[in-house]
Amino acid sequence: MRQSLIILAKDLRQRTRDSTLLVFGVVLPLGLAFLFNLMLGGGERRLEARYAVADLDRGTVAQEFVTQVLEPLRAAGDVTIRPVAGAEEGRRLVGDKAVDAVFVIPAGFSAAMQQGRPTALEIVGGADSAVAVQVAREIAQGYANERRMVQLAVTVAGGQATDRELIERAAAAPRPLELAEDSATQRRQLDSTTYYSAGMAMFFLFFVTMMSVTSIFDERREGTLARLLVAPITRRAILLGKSLGGVLVGVLSMVILITVSTLALGADWGNPLGVAALAVAAVLAATGVTAAVATFARTTEQASNRLSVIAMVLGLFGGALFPIAQLEALSFVSVLTPHHWFLQGLGDLAGGSLAVVVVPVLMLLGFAVTGGALALHRLGRMLHW
Amino acid sequence: MPLLEVTGLRKSYGEHIAVDDVSFAIGVAETYGLLGPNGAGKTTSISMIVGILDRDAGEVVIAGQPHDVTSVKTKELIGYVPQEIALYRDLSARENLRFFARLYGLGGRALKTRIEEILEVVGLSDRADERVEGFSGGMARRLNIGVGLMNRPKLLVLDEPTAGVDPQSRNAILESVERLADEGVAVLYTTHYMEEAERLCDRVGIIDQGRLRVEGTRRELVGLVGETDRVTLQADGDLARAVRDLAELSQLKQVSSGEGQIEVLVSDARALLPLILETVAGSGVQVRTVQVHEPDLESVFLHLTGKALRD
Numbered sequence: 189m190r191q192s193l194i195i196l197a198k199d200l201r202q203r204t205r206d207s208t209l210l211v212f213g214v215v216l217p218l219g220l221a222f223l224f225n226l227m228l229g230g231g232e233r234r235l236e237a238r239y240a241v242a243d244l245d246r247g248t249v250a251q252e253f254v255t256q257v258l259e260p261l262r263a264a265g266d267v268t269i270r271p272v273a274g275a276e277e278g279r280r281l282v283g284d285k286a287v288d289a290v291f292v293i294p295a296g297f298s299a300a301m302q303q304g305r306p307t308a309l310e311i312v313g314g315a316d317s318a319v320a321v322q323v324a325r326e327i328a329q330g331y332a333n334e335r336r337m338v339q340l341a342v343t344v345a346g347g348q349a350t351d352r353e354l355i356e357r358a359a360a361a362p363r364p365l366e367l368a369e370d371s372a373t374q375r376r377q378l379d380s381t382t383y384y385s386a387g388m389a390m391f392f393l394f395f396v397t398m399m400s401v402t403s404i405f406d407e408r409r410e411g412t413l414a415r416l417l418v419a420p421i422t423r424r425a426i427l428l429g430k431s432l433g434g435v436l437v438g439v440l441s442m443v444i445l446i447t448v449s450t451l452a453l454g455a456d457w458g459n460p461l462g463v464a465a466l467a468v469a470a471v472l473a474a475t476g477v478t479a480a481v482a483t484f485a486r487t488t489e490q491a492s493n494r495l496s497v498i499a500m501v502l503g504l505f506g507g508a509l510f511p512i513a514q515l516e517a518l519s520f521v522s523v524l525t526p527h528h529w530f531l532q533g534l535g536d537l538a539g540g541s542l543a544v545v546v547v548p549v550l551m552l553l554g555f556a557v558t559g560g561a562l563a564l565h566r567l568g569r570m571l572h573w
Numbered sequence: 574m575p576l577l578e579v580t581g582l583r584k585s586y587g588e589h590i591a592v593d594d595v596s597f598a599i600g601v602a603e604t605y606g607l608l609g610p611n612g613a614g615k616t617t618s619i620s621m622i623v624g625i626l627d628r629d630a631g632e633v634v635i636a637g638q639p640h641d642v643t644s645v646k647t648k649e650l651i652g653y654v655p656q657e658i659a660l661y662r663d664l665s666a667r668e669n670l671r672f673f674a675r676l677y678g679l680g681g682r683a684l685k686t687r688i689e690e691i692l693e694v695v696g697l698s699d700r701a702d703e704r705v706e707g708f709s710g711g712m713a714r715r716l717n718i719g720v721g722l723m724n725r726p727k728l729l730v731l732d733e734p735t736a737g738v739d740p741q742s743r744n745a746i747l748e749s750v751e752r753l754a755d756e757g758v759a760v761l762y763t764t765h766y767m768e769e770a771e772r773l774c775d776r777v778g779i780i781d782q783g784r785l786r787v788e789g790t791r792r793e794l795v796g797l798v799g800e801t802d803r804v805t806l807q808a809d810g811d812l813a814r815a816v817r818d819l820a821e822l823s824q825l826k827q828v829s830s831g832e833g834q835i836e837v838l839v840s841d842a843r844a845l846l847p848l849i850l851e852t853v854a855g856s857g858v859q860v861r862t863v864q865v866h867e868p869d870l871e872s873v874f875l876h877l878t879g880k881a882l883r884d
């Protein structure tokens with residue numbers, strides 16, 4: 189162990205004297221996270237839409253619709269909502285492209301809803317505003333569904349209640365179906381900036397640890413490996429020293445990335461304890477995998493080439509480059525990568541308690557141990573003259 | 574008890590046998606030379622002896638303990654100077670010395686003084702804090718040797734330490750090896766310079782094509798070739814043809830060529846020199862210089878292998 193630390197100290201001294209590490213560990217991942225976020229972050233973009241509402245009813249239900257459904261939408265995104273006097277004016281505005289869509293609440297809407305009679309909420313959309321119109325339709329549909337449940341409840345209960353009470357009761361009622369949906373979406377609750385920062389951090393982690401582990405081959409090329417092998421230390425100590433280097437610079441680059449992406453890009457990584465556990469486990473996993481792959485190479489170039497390919501493939505299937513888990517067919521391959529568990533751990537952490545990181549951390553440690561064991565097993569093949 | 578005992582060492586690369594059944598021993602305070610041409614198997618032998626290369630067969634015993642690549646205890650006794658310069662170019666001379674010394678457990682004051690001592694020995698005290706990448710070839714080579722001395726080895730193994738060094742540095746290197754031998758260090762020294770082997774080594778093993786052909790003191794080895802003189806002709810022209818023509822003369826014992834020269838072994842150089850020169854001239858070769866040597870290790874090598882040491 190003492191000798192490993194001596195090797196580690198020497199390696200770090202050498203590392204500080206070249207800039208490659210800074211480039212791979214900090215500059216590239218941050219830069220790419222920033223770029224990816226700009227290019228691909230669309231899924232998380234705030235809705236931009238201009239709506240008009242023609243309330244021909246002026247009843248209580250119509251008002252509920254405006255204040256409880258449309259109003260929150262306006263608050264959450266770049267959405268404007270302007271009241272208009274009638275359906276005609278609304279259509280004209282749509283025709284002039286002054287608004288994307290108009291909600292037309294027909295006269296007698298509230299009365300019909302309260303009495304359970306059919307009625308129609310009309311949406312008039314502009315031809316050029318597909319997304320805004322689609323969103324408007326879904327809003328209306330969602331509202332209609334909710335009303336229908338309230339009506340069902342009323343019918344089943346046979347009770348007498350005011351409309352407002354019914355809506356409130358419905359809102360408070362447990363919704364098993366929706367809850368199930370919630371937990372699935374919580375997995376991907378990382379905002380896009382955090383997602384890409386984390387993905388890039390994990391992706392480049394492999395290149396950072398790679399440089400430490402493959403420095404064994406640099407030592408072979410420079411001849412100094414012969415001196416390490418002649419020294420009264422075990423080969424294990426050499427591998428450990430090199431791997432510790434990978435772990436240390438990996439953790440360092442993670443810390444820098446998390447800090448900078450939080451401060452400069454506005455990423456939100458979540459509970460620091462959970463993030464720390466995931467980051468350290470991810471660094472160990474990357475080091476283990478890197479060390480194992482390195483034992484199959486003979487030169488720095490060979491090792492770097494193979495490791496780069498493997499880092500690419502793992503990154504791709506692990507969803508570090510784009511959220512591949514959304515492709516159902518590939519999600520089972522994805523679990524074979526450390527990247528997947530790191531990102532999933534962070535996602536779960538965003539939507540849950542600290543305990544959710546346990547499984548991802550254990551999976552990551554599994555990669556570390558497996559890789560480390562393989563590397564130790566093949567040590568003699570790598571560390572000789 | 575010898576400090577180093579090597580028996581039946583063997584290594585092959587595919588079909589090619591690089592080291593074939595090499596055995597020898599070195600006593601305390603003895604300097605042993607492995608003399609052989611390029612590709613003879615010196616580095617391969619040494620790599621197996623110090624324990625950085627796995628051997629196919631054979632035994633290495635250091636100070637009575639078996640030694641191989643996984644040994645740790647016996648490695649403490651070895652100082653190793655690789656043939657190729659093996660230093661961290663982005664570290665200073667002092668940092669290089671400090672790093673390797675620490676691997677041997679040196680620390681604190683002892684480490685500091687040892688570094689200064691070694692810097693003094695290799696004449697780099699005034700450049701100690703400069704990075705190796707700025708060093709001349711000779712300076713790097715001296716530091717390369719210095720690193721091998723840091724741990725005060727009982728067995729010092731030097732693999733052609735003077736290759737590509739100017740005569741002055743070379744002399745300094747040979748002197749420090751002599752001094753260490755005087756202090757009781759057992760030295761294993763490989764070279765293809767006959768002069769170095771003759772000057773430094775108590776005993777010499779001649780190695781060629783992986784086999785240790787013969788070993789002994791200089792006197793013993795020279796005795797093998799008997800009353801034989803060696804004639805060296807520096808010459809220009811078709812040397813191969815001259816060698817063919819010379820080989821037809823029955824009075825000559827051995828003829829070979831290399832590096833712009835022809836080497837001939839004869840029992841009486843004085844008597845046969847005119848015949849030799851006449852034959853060579855007849856082959857259309859211009860002779861520039863002629864030297865006649867008393868029997869030496871070069872003659873021994875020529876006698877044993879039929880070729881010059883440096884070809």
Ligand SMILES: Nc1ncnc2c1ncn2[C@@H]1O[C@H](COP(=O)(O)OP(=O)(O)OP(=O)(O)O)[C@@H](O)[C@H]1O
Binds near residue numbers: 614615618656
């Ligand atoms: N790693 C290797 N793979 C294949 N062949 C090798 C390897 N190392 C050495 N050899 C071969 O083994 C033989 C002995 O080489 P070695 O380096 O031991 O010679 P040497 O006596 O040290 O020569 P030199 O004076 O040039 O240093 C040579 O023919 C060489 O080509």
Ligand SMILES: [Mg+2]
Binds near residue numbers: 616617656732733
């Ligand atoms: Mg050699």
